[in-house]
Amino acid sequence: xxxxxxxxxxxxxxxxxxxxxxxxxxxxxxxxxxxxxxxxxxxxxxxxxxxxxxxxxxxxxxxxxxxxxxxxxxxxxxxxxxxxxxxxxxxxxxxxxxxxxxxxxxxxxxxxxxxxxxxxxxxxxxxxxxxxxxxxxxxxxxxxxxxxxxxxxxxxxxxxxxxxxxxxxxxxxxxxxxxxxxxxxxxxxxxxxxxxxxxxxxxxxxxxxxxxxxxxxxxxxxxxxxxxxxxxxxxxxxxxxxxxxxxxxxxxxxxxxxxxxxxxxxxxxxxxxxxxxxxxxxxxxxxxxxxxxxxxxxxxxxxxxxxxxxxxxxxxxxxxxxxxxxxxxxxxxxxxxxxxxxxxxxxxxxxxxxxxxxxxxxxxxxxxxxxxxxxxxxxxxxxxxxxxxxxxxxxxxxxxxxxxxxxxxxxxxxxxxxxxxxxxxxxxxxxxxxxxxxxxxxxx
Numbered sequence: 001x002x003x004x005x006x007x008x009x010x011x012x013x014x015x016x017x018x019x020x021x022x023x024x025x026x027x028x029x030x031x032x033x034x035x036x037x038x039x040x041x042x043x044x045x046x047x048x049x050x051x052x053x054x055x056x057x058x059x060x061x062x063x064x065x066x067x068x069x070x071x072x073x074x075x076x077x078x079x080x081x082x083x084x085x086x087x088x089x090x091x092x093x094x095x096x097x098x099x100x101x102x103x104x105x106x107x108x109x110x111x112x113x114x115x116x117x118x119x120x121x122x123x124x125x126x127x128x129x130x131x132x133x134x135x136x137x138x139x140x141x142x143x144x145x146x147x148x149x150x151x152x153x154x155x156x157x158x159x160x161x162x163x164x165x166x167x168x169x170x171x172x173x174x175x176x177x178x179x180x181x182x183x184x185x186x187x188x189x190x191x192x193x194x195x196x197x198x199x200x201x202x203x204x205x206x207x208x209x210x211x212x213x214x215x216x217x218x219x220x221x222x223x224x225x226x227x228x229x230x231x232x233x234x235x236x237x238x239x240x241x242x243x244x245x246x247x248x249x250x251x252x253x254x255x256x257x258x259x260x261x262x263x264x265x266x267x268x269x270x271x272x273x274x275x276x277x278x279x280x281x282x283x284x285x286x287x288x289x290x291x292x293x294x295x296x297x298x299x300x301x302x303x304x305x306x307x308x309x310x311x312x313x314x315x316x317x318x319x320x321x322x323x324x325x326x327x328x329x330x331x332x333x334x335x336x337x338x339x340x341x342x343x344x345x346x347x348x349x350x351x352x353x354x355x356x357x358x359x360x361x362x363x364x365x366x367x368x369x370x371x372x373x374x375x376x377x378x379x380x381x382x383x384x385x386x387x388x389x390x391x392x393x394x395x396x397x398x399x400x401x402x403x404x405x406x407x408x409x410x411x412x413x414x415x416x417x418x419x420x421x422x423x424x425x426x427x428x429x430x431x432x433x434x435x436x437x438x439x440x441x442x443x444x
Contacts, residue, residue: 012390013038016400031398035428037418038400040194040362052323053312056082057305072322082308120292121186121218124150131182133174133217135166136408137195137365137415142188143408152182157410160367163356164198168207175215186218187211192225192236192360195407195417199234199359205242209254219256224277226260230340231359240282256282262309276306278314343420346429350436358420365404368414374443386414389439397435399428 020034052075059065059079066076066083122130131152134143138155146153156174158164166189178184189208191200200208212219221239229236243254261277281289302310317324340358347355347366355366370378370385378388386403393399393416404415 012387012394012400012403015391016394019394019398029398030396031431034394034398034400035424035431036400037421037428038402039419050327052317052327053309055323056312057308060305060308074317074321074323078312082311086304118146118149118151118186118220120288120295122146122149122151126183128180129182131178131184132220133171133178133184133187135188135190135193136410137404138188138190138408139194140406140408152178154178154182154184155408158193158196158198160196160356160410160413163359164193164196164365166200166204166208168211171208171211184215184217186220187215188220188222189239190222191239192223192229194222194225194361195363195402196356196365197358197361197363197420198356199229199231199361200237202237202242205237205239206246209239209243209246209250213250213254219254221256221258223258224261224263225361228362229360231357234359236360240280243282253283255284258282260313262306262313274303274306274309276302276310278310339425340420343425343429346433350433352436352440362419362421363417364420365407365415365417368404368416370414371440371443374439377443384414386416389414390416392439393432393435396438397431399431399435 016034016036016038019029023029023033055071055075056078059068059071059076060082063079063083065071066079068076118132122132129150129152131154132146133154133156134146136155136157143153154174154177156166156170159167159170171187175184187208189200191205192198209219211217219239223236223238226236226238238258239256240258243256244251258280259277260280262274263277281292284292317327343364344355344358347353347364352369352371353366354369355364358364368386368389370389374388375385378385381388383391384403384405386405390401390403393401399418402417404413404417407415407417409415
């Protein structure tokens with residue numbers, strides 16, 4: 001019998017892999033495969049890789065394909081352009097052409113797992129220490145990146161009761177709580193949300209910009225899932241565009257860093273070796289920009305294929321191009337409003353679950369109302385209550401989800417995070433419903 005007392009951070013993933021191995025070896029369980037809705041891997045979740053991207057990459061890796069009539073004309077032309085930026089046309093990006101190409105763009109592989117976006121802002125030697133306001137819930141690696149730089153992560157809580165809304169009053173409370181602890185220099189925003197699938201309204205975005213301007217906070221905006229918005233009456237509002245359209249004094253003074261990536265969102269190249277992204281910097285002092293260019297240039301850049309994919313994401317096929325229609329068809333069909341509504345409806349119908357509407361992003365973060373008996377059992381095993389639930393769901397139901405404590409949550413509340421992809425969603429909902437009803441009965 002597996003000892004649940006040994007569970008620690010990352011152990012759920014290790015246990016999921018163990019179970020997968022056991023199933024391949026013929027070990028009998030109530031299910032034949034593990035449904036992994038923990039990862040943000042869109043391709044594993046059922047999204048088809050973008051044909052245009054893969055064709056261009058193939059022609060770059062094997063240039064003779066540029067002369068092949070089996071590839072569309074625009075694919076061959078783009079591959080030739082990309083290779084033209086490489087030294088000797090071989091796949092080593094020419095530094096000069098790269099800087100010219102991206103201008104304000106600096107390569108980052110993954111905002112969640114790198115310190116690079118925060119390094120220019122945070123001073124390890126400062127007294128008091130520098131701080132960054134971060135949302136709760138938030139990706140745990142972001143918090144780790146901030147603390148590893150010697151800074152303080154100052155939490156502000158999204159309003160779950162109002163669909164995970166970002167409220168300026170809560171930002172003010174968080175800022176007040178930092179007095180005597182640290183000196184907040186930046187405000188970190190995730191839109192659309194991860195792990196909570198909210199999408200900020202235009203009103204909310206403008207309020208946040210005004211707050212940052214008034215408090216002289218640098219805006220760090222994670223917009224990785226901007227292409228995955230599917231809530232009714234929801235649309236993605238770009239912080240850069242909003243700042244620009246607000247006019248003076250905001251348009252010329254609000255300092256902003258906006259992040260995007262080929263690893264998430266529309267491209268979904270999460271584990272396919274194309275780990276590349278960019279940060280666009282707005283309204284920074286020229287001397288600071290020079291320092292940041294130096295800082296980014298001295299570190300190893302993303303792999304060349306990732307950089308090419310990034311260029312394709314920022315400059316995709318246009319109407320009239322041979323690849324345009326297929327390119328537009330692949331992404332949106334994988335995350336429809338009808339599907340997300342069904343998942344939301346089923347989860348909310350289960351006793352002990354409540355989930356605000358899922359408006360965008362890749363994940364849902366429903367609240368789990370556990371019974372005192374279940375909470376007590378978790379404590380006896382030395383586990384967080386939502387980890388206890390996720391562990392039982394994995395062992396008995398074959399569904400791999402993430403416990404809410406890893407992303408932050410209000411004290412006394414419990415959540416799980418799962419991928420809202422379409423792959424195996426009927427089987428997922430069936431297993432989740434069956435397990436949950438049994439679990440709640442066992443610990444009633």
